[in-house]
Amino acid sequence: MKDMSLRKRYVPFPNNRKLVPKRCTIFIIKSFLIAICLVASIYLISNVHLFNKYASSAAGVTNKLAVENISKEEEKTNISHILFGIGGSSKTWNNRSRYSELWWRPNVTRGFVWLDENPQENEPWPETFPPYRVSEDTSTFKYTCWFGDRSAVRIARILKESFEIGLSNVRWFVMGDDDTVFFTENLVTVLAKYDHNQMYYIGGISESVEINVLSSYSQAFGGGGIAISYPLAEELVKILDGCINRYHYLYASDQKIASCVTEIGVSLTKEPGFHQMDIQGSPGGLLAAHPVAPLVSLHHLDVYLLHPLIPSMSRLESVKKVIEAYNKDPSRTMQHSLCYDLKRNWSLSVSWGYSVQLYPWLMNARELEMPMQTFKTWKGSKGPFTFSTQPNNVEPCKRPIEYYLDQVVDLQNDETLTSYSTIAGINKQCENQNYKPALAVHMVNVTTTILPPKVWSQAPRRQCCDVINDEDGIRSNLHIRIRGCNRGEMITPPFYDKYGEFAYFQRFVR
Ligand SMILES: *[C@@H]1O[C@H](CO)[C@@H](O)[C@H](O)[C@H]1NC(C)=O
Ligand SMILES: *[C@@H]1O[C@H](CO)[C@@H](O)[C@H](O)[C@H]1NC(C)=O
Ligand SMILES: *[C@@H]1O[C@H](CO)[C@@H](O)[C@H](O)[C@H]1NC(C)=O
Ligand SMILES: *[C@@H]1O[C@H](CO)[C@@H](O)[C@H](O)[C@H]1NC(C)=O
Ligand SMILES: *[C@@H]1O[C@H](CO)[C@@H](O)[C@H](O)[C@H]1NC(C)=O
Ligand SMILES: *[C@@H]1O[C@H](CO)[C@@H](O)[C@H](O)[C@H]1NC(C)=O
Numbered sequence: 001m002k003d004m005s006l007r008k009r010y011v012p013f014p015n016n017r018k019l020v021p022k023r024c025t026i027f028i029i030k031s032f033l034i035a036i037c038l039v040a041s042i043y044l045i046s047n048v049h050l051f052n053k054y055a056s057s058a059a060g061v062t063n064k065l066a067v068e069n070i071s072k073e074e075e076k077t078n079i080s081h082i083l084f085g086i087g088g089s090s091k092t093w094n095n096r097s098r099y100s101e102l103w104w105r106p107n108v109t110r111g112f113v114w115l116d117e118n119p120q121e122n123e124p125w126p127e128t129f130p131p132y133r134v135s136e137d138t139s140t141f142k143y144t145c146w147f148g149d150r151s152a153v154r155i156a157r158i159l160k161e162s163f164e165i166g167l168s169n170v171r172w173f174v175m176g177d178d179d180t181v182f183f184t185e186n187l188v189t190v191l192a193k194y195d196h197n198q199m200y201y202i203g204g205i206s207e208s209v210e211i212n213v214l215s216s217y218s219q220a221f222g223g224g225g226i227a228i229s230y231p232l233a234e235e236l237v238k239i240l241d242g243c244i245n246r247y248h249y250l251y252a253s254d255q256k257i258a259s260c261v262t263e264i265g266v267s268l269t270k271e272p273g274f275h276q277m278d279i280q281g282s283p284g285g286l287l288a289a290h291p292v293a294p295l296v297s298l299h300h301l302d303v304y305l306l307h308p309l310i311p312s313m314s315r316l317e318s319v320k321k322v323i324e325a326y327n328k329d330p331s332r333t334m335q336h337s338l339c340y341d342l343k344r345n346w347s348l349s350v351s352w353g354y355s356v357q358l359y360p361w362l363m364n365a366r367e368l369e370m371p372m373q374t375f376k377t378w379k380g381s382k383g384p385f386t387f388s389t390q391p392n393n394v395e396p397c398k399r400p401i402e403y404y405l406d407q408v409v410d411l412q413n414d415e416t417l418t419s420y421s422t423i424a425g426i427n428k429q430c431e432n433q434n435y436k437p438a439l440a441v442h443m444v445n446v447t448t449t450i451l452p453p454k455v456w457s458q459a460p461r462r463q464c465c466d467v468i469n470d471e472d473g474i475r476s477n478l479h480i481r482i483r484g485c486n487r488g489e490m491i492t493p494p495f496y497d498k499y500g501e502f503a504y505f506q507r508f509v510r
Contacts, residue, residue, distance in 0.1 A: 076192055077171055077172070077188060077191050077192040077196060078188060078192075079105075079108055079109060079184055079188055080108075080110065080169065081169060081170065081171035081172060081191075081196070082109070082110065082111070082170075082171070082172045082173075082174050082184075082187070082188070082191070083110050083111050083162055083167060083170045083172070083173050083174070084109060084110065084111025084112070084130065084174050084175075084176065084182075085111055085112065085114060085158040085159060085161075085162040085173060085174070085175045085176075086100060086111065086112070086113040086114065086130060086158075086175075086176055086177070086178055086180070087113075087114060087154075087155040087158055087175065087176070087177050087178060087222070087253070088113040088114060088115050088132070088177075088178040089115060089116045089151065089178075090115045090116060090117050090118065090119045090120060092178060093113065093115060093119060093132075093178060094121055095302070096178035096179050096302065097113075097129055097178070098302075098316055099178070099179050099180070099181055099301060099302060099316070099319070100113065100129065100130055100178060101128050101129065102181055102316075102319060102320065102323055103181050103182045103183070103184060103323075104128065104129065104130050105184070106127050106128060109130070109184060110167065110170075111130055111162070111174075112130055112131050112132060112133045112162070113129070113130045113131075113132045113133075113178060114132070114133055114134075114135045114154070114155075114158045114161065115132050115133070115134055115135065116134070116135060116151065116154060117134060118134055119132065133161070135154045135157065135158070135161065136154075136157070136161060138150070138153040138154045138157065141153045141241075141244055141245060141248075142244075142245045142248035143248055144248045144249050145248075145249055145250060145251045147251065148251040148252070152250075152251065152252050152253040152256065153244055153253070153256075154253075155222070155253035156240070156244055156253035156254075156256040156257055157240065157241070157244065158175055158253075159173055159175060159228065159233060159236060159237065159240065159257065160236075160237045160240045160241070163233050163234070163237045164237070170230060171191075171196035171229065171230055172191050172196060172227050172228065172229055172230070173227070173228045173230070173233045174187065174225060174226070174227045174228075175222060175225065175226045175228075175257075176222070176223070176224075176225045176226075176297065176299075177222060177223045177299060179223070179299060179300060179301060179302045179303075180223055180224070180225055180297055180298070180299045181297060181298045181299075181301060181319060181323075182225065182296065182297050183273075183294070183295050183296055183297065183298075183326055183330060183333065185326075185330035185331075185453070186273060186294035186295055186296050186330050186331065186333070186453075187225075187227075187296050187297070189294050189330075189331065189453045189456050190202075190271050190273060190293075190294055190296055190456070191227060193456070193457060194229070194269070196229045196230060196231075197229075197230075197231060198229060198231060199229060199231050199232035199235065199264070199266050200227070200228070200229040200232060200266070200269055201220060201226070201227075201228055201229075201232060201261045201266050201267070201268055201269065202220065202226075202227040202228075202268070202269045202270075202271055202274075203219075203220020203221060203224055203225055203226045203227060203268065203270070203271065203274045204220065204221060204224045204225075204270060204271060204272065204273075204274030204275065204276060205217055205218075205219065205220075205221060205268075205270065205276070205386060206221050206276050206278040206378070206386065207275075207276060207277065207278050207279050207286070207377075207378075207385050207386055207387070208278045208279065208377035208378040208379070208385060208386070209377070209383070209384045209385060209386060210377055210378070210379055210381065211278050211377075211378050211379075212386060214251075215251075215252065215254070215255050215258075216255065216258055217386075218258070218262075218267060218268050219254060219255060219258035219268065220254065220257075220258065220268055220274070221254055221274075221276035221278075221299075222252065222253055222254035222257075223254075223276050223277070223278075223299035223300060224274040224275050224276035224277070224297050224299050225274050225296065225297045225299075226254060226257060232261070232264070232266055235264050236257075236260055236261065236264065239260055239263060239264075240260055243256065243259065243260035243263065244256050244260075246259075247259045247260075271293065271296060272291040272293040273291075273293045273294045273295050273296035273297070274296045274297050275295075275296075275297055275298050275299060276299050276300075277298060277299045277300040277301070277306065278300070278377070278378035279300075279306065279375040279376065279377065279378060280305040280306060280375060280376045280377070280378065280380055281305070281306070281307060281374060281375035281376050282307045282311070282374040282375055283306060283307065283309060283374070283375060284307075284309075284311075284355065284372075284374045284402070285371045285372035285373055285374035285375060285389070285392060286371050286374070286375060287309065287334055287351060287354055287355070288336075288349065288351045288354065288355045288357060288371070288372070289336055289349070289351070289369060289370060289371040289372070290334040290335065290336055290351060292335065292336065292460040292461065292462050293456075293460065294330070294331060294333075294453075294456055295326070295333045295334045298319070301315055301319055302315055302316075305380075306375075309321075309322060309354070310322075310404045310405065310423075311404065311423050311426055312404070312423045312424075321405055322334075322353055322354055322405065324405075324408045325352070325353025325354070325405060325408045325416075325418055326353060328353075328408055328410065328416050328450070329352070329353070329416055329448075329450045329451055330453070331450075331451040331452065331453045331455065331456065332352045332353065332448070332450070332451040332482075333352065333353045333354075334351050334352065334353060334354050335351070335352050335451070335462075335463065336349065336350070336351055336352075336369065336462055337349075337350045337352070337462060337463045337464060337465040337480075337482045338350075338365060338368045338369065338462065338464075338465070338491050339464065339465040339466060339467060339480065339491070340362060340467070340491075340493060340494075341467035341469070341478075342494065343467075343469055344360075344437065344438075345360070345361060345362050346358060346359065346360055346361070346362075346438065346467070347359040347361065347362055347363040347368055347493075348444075348465070348467065348478075348480060349368050349369075349400070350444075350446055350465060350480060350482065352418065352446065352448070352482065353405060353408070353418060354404070354405055355402060355403060355404050355405065355420060356402070356403040356420045356444045356446070356480070357400035357401070357402055357403075358400055358401040358402075358403070358438055358441060358444070358478070359400045359401075360401070360434050360435050360437070360438035361434065362493040362495075363493070364493065365491040365492070367390055368491070369462075370388050370389060370390045371387065371388070371389050371390070372389065372390055372391070372392045373385075373389040373390065373391060373392050374392045396428035396429060396430040397430035397431075397432045397435065399427075399428065399430075401422065401427045401435075401438055401439060401441070402422070402423070402426055402427060403420035403421055403422055403443070403444045404420055404421065404423055405418060405419075405420055406419050406420060406421040406443070407419045411447065413449075414449055414450045415447060415448065415449050415450070416447070416448060416449075416450065417445060417446070417447050418445075418446045419443055419444065419445045419446070420443065420444045420445075420446065421442065421443050422441075422442050422443075427439065437475070440475055440476055441475070441476060441477070441478050442476045442477070443476065443477045443478070444477075444478045444479075444480060445477060445478070445479045445480070446465075446479075446480045446481070446482060447479070447480075447481050447482075448463075448481065448482035448483065449483075451463075461485060462485070463482050463483065463484055463485060464482070464483060464484065464485035464486070464489055464491070465480050465481060465482045465483065466480070466481050466483070467479070467480055468480065468481055
């Protein structure tokens with residue numbers, strides 16, 4: 001049994017008159033409350049200065065934040081904090097300088113191209129070239145790799161010679177080859193994520209498994225670019241010469257550097273935007289499905305066995321074309337977006353500033369996202385690679401229709417329009433009815449906003465896109481709009497498309 005009397009005592013508004021307190025009790029309580037109020041107000045008046053103090057300290061916090069903001073801007077890594085060291089040679093420089101010129105910004109980028117001897121041509125040295133230095137003599141170093149070239153010693157020492165120049169405010173040493181194209185805005189975005197006061201060794205591995213097996217899986221490949229923070233460089237230069245002699249049997253300069261870094265105990269920080277490009281054939285499939293990361297570098301673009309980026313253009317002109325898009329929106333360059341046109345049951349894959357693929361059927365995101373193997377390994381085998389690939393079907397009816405970057409246009413409100421065109425001969429004619437309307441599309445226009453670099457400090461997520469079926473749209477022109485994905489948005493085909501058997505087929509063909 002519960003004690004009912006106890007419960008009654010706690011009824012808030014008792015009806016029972018016996019429980020209502022007497023008048024005198026009310027009076028005492030009232031006086032007590034008034035007294036408390038008086039004491040409190042006296043306390044408040046005497047403490048006005050305390051409030052003022054509090055208010056002024058709040059303003060101080062704001063000022064401090066503003067100062068912090070400014071100093072944060074100053075602290076942020078920018079292009080001037082990078083010292084480039086480009087491995088060149090006086091014989092190849094004349095040709096290779098065409099690639100360095102594409103990204104080198106006189107009076108903005110700092111660094112040197114390191115040559116084996118004084119240049120025979122180019123007198124005076126053009127302002128559009130990185131300034132040159134002649135490397136120190138390395139003939140006393142040991143080099144015993146019978147199939148290699150001892151210039152590897154000289155190239156490996158670029159880091160040391162660059163460091164010893166002693167330039168101020170250098171946070172990162174970035175080494176590359178004379179046929180490396182750096183996308184410097186994105187390089188800065190990537191390096192700015194890391195604390196330059198710590199020892200970092202950043203880059204990418206080879207695309208071809210066979211090359212990583214020969215060299216290493218934990219090495220930044222020199223052609224893709226090697227970024228070394230100042231404190232690591234400081235340690236490395238102390239041991240580099242001895243280390244180069246100790247690893248005399250290793251073929252390449254990047255292997256030697258990796259070995260010395262290993263002695264310090266620092267491991268490779270892989271960044272997917274560094275591209276060694278150890279592949280033969282067309283780079284189209286690889287770069288149409290770039291990972292969600294800023295495009296930092298492309299290498300080997302002048303190698304005969306690697307086809308031009310854009311099939312209808314020369315090697316150099318096609319790089320210039322991509323750079324045209326990059327100049328408008330560095331962060332978005334080669335970023336992948338996938339969407340469906342549900343009015344026509346089409347799947348679309350966009351690599352912004354590079355290419356578009358139209359599949360006239362619905363295909364799962366898994367296959368849409370995977371690079372199509374339009375290339376072979378560096379040594380010319382079918383694979384394997386250090387990333388997933390899907391087959392590059394030869395039958396015309398199993399291939400997407402491809403479009404490559406044609407025009408880059410500025411729109412209002414920080415928007416861009418990039419248009420991608422078919423190239424005569426590359427899209428083989430498929431007789432299937434489903435292909436007819438797709439083959440009639442000769443141009444894909446893509447509009448989007450400029451992607452702020454700050455997205456790269458967030459968790460990586462592909463952007464989404466929509467096919468805009470303009471009512472009076474021209475049938476030969478497709479309009480795609482790229483935008484950030486919504487919460488809960490997915491790339492899921494709404495139904496199983498019978499024609500999508502091809503996508504299904506592709507899963508089993510390998
Ligand atoms: C500091 O910067 C952030 C964003 O960069 C801004 O939102 C904030 O208002 C700034 N604070 C001050 C006090 O300037
Ligand atoms: C880079 O940052 C430094 C501060 O470390 C600043 O003095 C310089 O003006 C900045 N340069 C550019 C190009 O933003
Ligand atoms: C320079 O490049 C051109 C065109 O790509 C080529 O024909 C020529 O042989 C190259 N010269 C050298 C010295 O490599
Ligand atoms: C680079 O700076 C030098 C010295 O200030 C100047 O003479 C030269 O014109 C500049 N070059 C470019 C391409 O801006
Ligand atoms: C798209 O596919 C669905 C399901 O297979 C089909 O019902 C529809 O007719 C197709 N639409 C077009 C335009 O082919
Ligand atoms: C597509 O873009 C090009 C510019 O590259 C423009 O000339 C053309 O009119 C655009 N087409 C449509 C349908 O907007």
